[in-house]
Structure formats: structure tokens, C-alpha cells
Amino acid sequence: MKILLALDDRPRAVEEALRLARERGAILNALFVVDATWERFTGHDWLSGCNARIGFLDYMLTLEEKAAAEAAKAYLAKAAGAPGELLTVTGDVVGEILKEAANGYDLVVMSNPFTRGLEIMRDAVAKVVRKCPCDVYLVAEQDRVKL
């Protein structure tokens, strides 16, 4: 079995993905997408000059790369010894998750709501669930109260 974990800043999805992988003896690949859609997000801003715009996009990229490094460190600390690898790509978050999910995975694990990059403003979960070629396991932000 092959599991894909879509990383965001919520630790619970990592824990759940690791638990599932251990229980099923699966390979777990974690995917961190550096969000490259800030230019599109601010596309309606016609006024900014080239320098201001480039300065802004460079700044956002720096923050994204910093988030990628922090996520990698946190993930590797938890997943030490687990079979699988950490993948980091740059692009549209949902597009990259779906692209990777098409590489023979049986399950995608992700937080709900999914908070990577600008996906906090969009419904990444709905898009992934609708288009994903395999099953999707959604992890709530906190443990649900068991009745």
C-alpha cells in the first residue's frame, strides 16, 4: 500500500498518516507544496510597479521556503525510520497534490480544513476529494469527542 500525506501546518494529519502507515505496513510519502500562486492571487492589483511587485513576490517566496524548511524538520522528526520520502515541490497546491496522487497511491491523507499557503482562502479539500484518483482520508483539526 502507498499513502500520500499532503502536508500543511497541522500536526494531527502527520500523526494519523504515520499511524495508518504503521498499521498497514504502507509506504508513506509526504508532500509539501511551496505555494506559487501569490502572483495570481494579487493579479487584480494593476497599480503596483515592477519593483514593488517583485519585492513582494520575493518576500512571499522567502516565507514559503521558510515554511517548507520548518515543515520538513517537523515531519522528519516524527517520521524517522518510517518507509517513504519527503517530497517538496513548487506550484499550485491542489494541482501538485493531484499530480502526485496520480502516481499510483492508494490513499491521500490531508487536514480538513487544509491550511497550506493560500489554500486557507480556497476549498482545497473539496477540489482534492472531487478529482483525486484514489481514496482521501480527511483529518479533523482536533479529535472528535467520542460519544
Add this chain to the structure above:
Amino acid sequence: MEDKGLFGKILAILPGLAVMIGTLYVLRMYVEPWMKDAVVFGRKGWLVQVMSLNYILLSIITGMVYRNILFGGAIPGWAEEGFRTTRLFIKTGVIMLGSLYTFDKLLKVGGVAITLIVAFVFGSVIFVLWLGKRMGADRSVTAAMAAACGVCGVSAAVATAPGVRAKPVDLAMAIATILGFGIMTMFISPFIGKALSLSDYQFGAWVGTGILNSGQVLATCLAFNPVFAPGTAVAYGEIWNVVRVICIPFVVFFITAWYWKGEAEAEHVSLSSVLASKFPIFVIGFVGMTALSSLHVLGAEGSETLQLMREVMAWIFGIGLVGLGAYIDVREIKAAGGIPLRIGLIAGATKYVLALIIILAFIPKEGAF
């Protein structure tokens, strides 16, 4: 990244550009004339006279429909390069707007515009800095919102963000708030202007002072009166807009200095470096066009050259606004929330209403030109 070469780049632009031009052609040639004659609620031309629908607002609405309905939330790859020319079209249009003025006309209203803009820009900035502190907001959010509410909306937030170490989540919320507020005011302002019988001068001064985003100031003025000529709403509104745009680097400097003053590790901020990196160069083109107009190089009022230029301007703005609409994602705006939303709504509404009161109290109906 793959280098397409000049020819490849031009080819990549064509599909999206064709959609934008084709859309405007249909709107101007067929939809707008039909609306002028259409009888709704027993009144001919109701859509135009009461709803203030003209090709400008329709361009933005159609762009939004493309993005949010037809394209399913994102501009498709085949159209992306073409839609990216939006900025070029609107900036070119703004530069050409400089031909509506001569320096003596600018001097007549420049004093009023500068006084109102400087008072409102720095008044809003100080108000938001105070409001943010009162709400217990993070200093970087407060700083980004102060820039956005004070001067030119999203552009000011973009210019200020790196200097005040704005966090992506906060910035995304701030941009969605400002854009949402701007779109709302863009649609309601023409109604209010007509209900209060504001003149073009009063309307241009009001929206130029009270609306947060500069693009929406232009669109709102053109929705109120779609004519490009001296003395129209867009001619007055653009003077206010240009004064605001010139204020951006000063506001960025002021807010960045405020931010670092309160941080333990102070960073040196110099006005000259902020001016060099944030000054919007197209303003020089606008002033250059006004210089040509003042020297009568473009011909006298009513000349064929000026008439042609204004027709070209109408097309350029229309095409640009289709593109602008296609960059507005309603779902992203709906996701706005938290402190940026609260600050944006309070500051934006206060500025909008206060500007209207000041205009009604102090700005005469008769314009200076």
C-alpha cells in the same frame, strides 16, 4: 523555465487577449445598445439609468463570471498569458487619461485634491494604527491594514508587506477584505451618487477619497458617467487617484518606520530607498501626457486626435477591466475574516461615509473645468 522567445510569448498572449477583446466588443456593440432600449418595469433604459449598468461595469461583471463560473475558479492555462496583460491595459489607459487635463486645470483642483487626500490618507493610517492597538492586533497586520485602508488598497498592502514582515495568512485576509469592500462600494456608489444628485465633480472627489482601491475608483467613476472628457467623473476622480498613488511611498515609509520603532531589532528605513522601489513610474507618463495636452500638441478640445484618443481609451479600459474582473475570485473574498476583516470594515466604512459628508458639505456642484 522554458524560454518561448518573443514570437512564442506573443502567441501565448493571443487566446486570452482575444477573449478579452471579443467580450468587450460584444458588450459595447450589442449588449449596451440593447440595454439602452430594453423596457424593464415599464421604463425604457431602466437597466442603464437605474442600475447604472454600462459597458464598464459589465466588463468587470463578465470577467468575474468567467473566473468564478465558466473557468471554475482559476483562469485556465491557455488564457493566462493574455489575461496577464490586464495591468498593461489599465496603466496605458491611466497614462492616456493625462490628456484630459492641462496644468492650469490641474492647479485649479489640485489644492482641494491634495488637501483632502493627504488628510484622509494619513487620517486613515493613524486611525487604523489606533484601532489595531485597541483590538490587540499583531503589529504587522495593523501595519498592512493601515496601508491598505489609508492609500491605494491592495497595492499599498503589497508595497508595505515586506517592510513590516506581514504574515501570509494575515496578508491574504487583508487583501480579500480590501478587495471585497472595494467591489461592494464600486457597485453601490453610482446609486448613492445619483440618489443624492451629486455632480461629476462631487462624485469623482468622493469616490477618489473614499474608495480603497484605485482600480475601483476608476471603474466607479466610469459606471457613474462612462464619458471620457474634461469635467466628467473620471476626469476628477483620476486627479484624486494620482495624488493618492504619489502618496504610496510616503505612506509605506511612515508605516514601516512606525513598525520598526516598536520592534526590539530595529531595521533602518530610508525614504530614498522606499521612493526608489515603490514609486509608481506610470505617474510620470500621466504627467507627460498632461504636458503634451498643455502644449496643445494633441490638438484643441473637440479635435479629431482627442476624439480618437478617447475612443481608444474607452476600449483600453474596457479590455483591462474584463481582465481585472477575471482576477476577482468570489470564494477567496468570502474567506476573509478575523481581525483584518474587522479593521477593514470599520476603517473602510468610516472613510467612505466621512468622505461623502465632507464632499456634501464643502465641495460645490460646479467643477473647476
